[in-house]
Amino acid sequence: MTTFQLTFYIFAAAFLQITLFSLHAFYRHWQVYQGVKNRLSGFDPALPCEPVEDEILPIGTVENQPAWAGLRKFQVISKVIEDKSKSVCSFHLAPVDGKLLPQFKPGQFLTFELKITNPVSKERKKVIRCYSLSDRPGLDHYRVSIKRIQPPEKNANLPGGLASSHFHDAVKQGDVLDVRAPSGHFFMEASNRPVVLIAGGIGLTPMMSMLNTSLQVKSSQEIWLFYGVRNSADHVMKEHLESLAEEHPNFRLQICYSKPLAKDELGTDYQHKGRADINRLRLTLALKPYQFYICGPRNIKLETIVPALDEWGVPDQNIHYEAFGPASLSKPKPQKSLIQEEKNGAEPVMVTFSKSGKTITWDGSSDSLLELAESSGVNVESGCRAGGCGACQTTIENGEVEYSQSPDFDPEPGSCLLCISRPKRDLTLVV
Ligand code: FES
Structure with missing residues (x-):
């Protein structure tokens, strides 16, 4: 081979490489351009071909906006x-x-x-x-x-x-x-971080949504469920949970019966006798940066497990919780320091419930005006207890309130949602 031929081949190979690279780059940019063009023209082949109504959003809920207005x-x-x-x-x-x-x-x-x-x-x-x-x-x-x-057990006639x-x-x-x-602010964000779900009684329901969502995408996310219930009679969705545990090695099911029946078998129907408490978690879980989601009756779950996780060294941002009262959700208690700040504050404010004829001092020990009303014997409707349903909407006759979180429900002008409100100054409410 002559020097001329060798030089020719080297240049030809280089030219071919540059041409292929340019074609590949052009093709990728063309795809991106087509995607942008489709989205701008309202057609995305990845979305179902359904007409998009103004009032009903097709994919997900926009942050802080309901997916449809009203009922x-x-x-x-x-x-x-x-x-x-x-x-x-x-x-x-x-x-x-x-x-x-x-x-x-x-x-x-x-x-x-x-x-x-x-x-x-x-x-x-x-x-x-x-x-x-x-x-x-x-x-x-x-x-x-x-x-x-x-x-109530003592009053079965009610x-x-x-x-x-x-x-x-x-x-x-x-x-x-x-x-x-x-709506609601208690939810699991999509991520691949290890997760521990802790459910007491009917607190299982939001956990089922989290669990089914996580396992449906066939991720390798490590996910634990500690489900505390009395025994097999109250064990909700038993077969479904067991089949999920069988199908997904990344899912660890831990059933805790507090009062097992004679026929309930340890190791088959349930894994632990007793409650799903902090000792159980410490004995079972490895030291990992888990995200903890807790839902159950306030007195059993929140008032014991949340502080115990805190003591165990779990960072606040890794602990997510919601409480169930009878047929309702309840928002978390504010941090003690906030209550203390209010107690140390200069001027206590007075809250008057005009229809009930009661005037109460707001000393900061209640989470919200709803709690103040309930503890004072004032009858107020409530639903979500988290600013999402409008059940506690109440007219303000005089004064001003502030919200502890942004409401999902839009209250009418001149009214407020008691469940997430606190008084800013002396207040009169029409209730
Ligand atoms: S109880 Fe639902 S908004 Fe207050």
């Missing part, structure tokens, strides 16, 4: 009993308008506006209740799982929970319900 009609497409004691029933709901079903964040809840006749007073009234979504987003229906609230009894006894397949858009 939307949903039909009960099926009812499914979820435990042996028949105390928990799931309701599968499809939108009556047949339009696209917006997504939500796993852990959020739906708000229902019901018309119920009180069995004692026979009065028919509007009742607002919030129930966690208990399945993953992305299906053609929503699911909520509702526990029937029993009358009626049980008004709304939960209504759902269990009166709501049938085919019925239509008024529902507000998914």
Whole structure:
């Protein structure tokens, strides 16, 4: 081979390489350009070909905005009993308008506006209740799982929970319900970080949404569920949980029975006798930067596990929690330092409930005006207790309030949401 030929081949190879590289770069830029063009023209081949309505967003909820305004009609497409004691029933709901079903964040809840006749007073009234979504987003229906609230043990003659009894006894397949858009600030963000879910009783429902969401994407995310319940009679979605644990090696199921029945088998029906408490967590979990999600009755879960995790050294930003009261969610207690600050503050303010004829000093020991009203014997409606449903909306006659978090529900001018409000100065409320 001559020098001329060798030089020719070297230049030809270099030219070929540059040409191929340029073509590849052009093709990639062309794809990006087409994607931008499609999005600008409103057509994205990745999205379903459904007309997009102004009032209903097709994908997810925009931060701090409900996926639809006001109430939307949903039909009960099926009812499914979820435990042996028949105390928990799931309701599968499809939108009556047949339009696209917006997504939500796993852990959020739906708000229902019901018309119920009180069995004692026979009065028919509007009742607002919030129930966690208990399945993953992305299906053609929503699911909520509702526990029937029993009358207090010492007073079995009293009626049980008004709304939960209504759902269990009166709501049938085919019925239509008024529902507000998914909302709530307790949810699991998409990530691959290791997660520990801790559920007590019906606190399982938002955890089911988180669990089903995480496992559906077939990620390798390490996810634990500690589920505390009395025994197999109250064990909700038992078969589903067991099949998830069998199918997904990254999912570790830890069932804790506090009062197992004679037929309940340790190691088969449940893994631990006792509660899902901090000792159980410390004995079971490795030292890892877990994200903890906790939901259950306030007195059992929040007042013990949250401070215990804190003492264990889990950073605040890794602890997420929500409390269940009877048929409602409750927002977390403010940090002690905030209460202390208010107690140390100069001027206590006076809160007057004008219809009830009560004036109470706000000393900062209540989380919200709703709690102050309840502890003072003032009757106030509530639902989500987290600024999402509007049940506690109350007219302000005089004074001013501030919110501890931004409301998801838009209160009418001149009114406030008591569950997330505190008085800024002396206040008169029409209640
Ligand atoms: S109770 Fe739902 S907004 Fe206050």
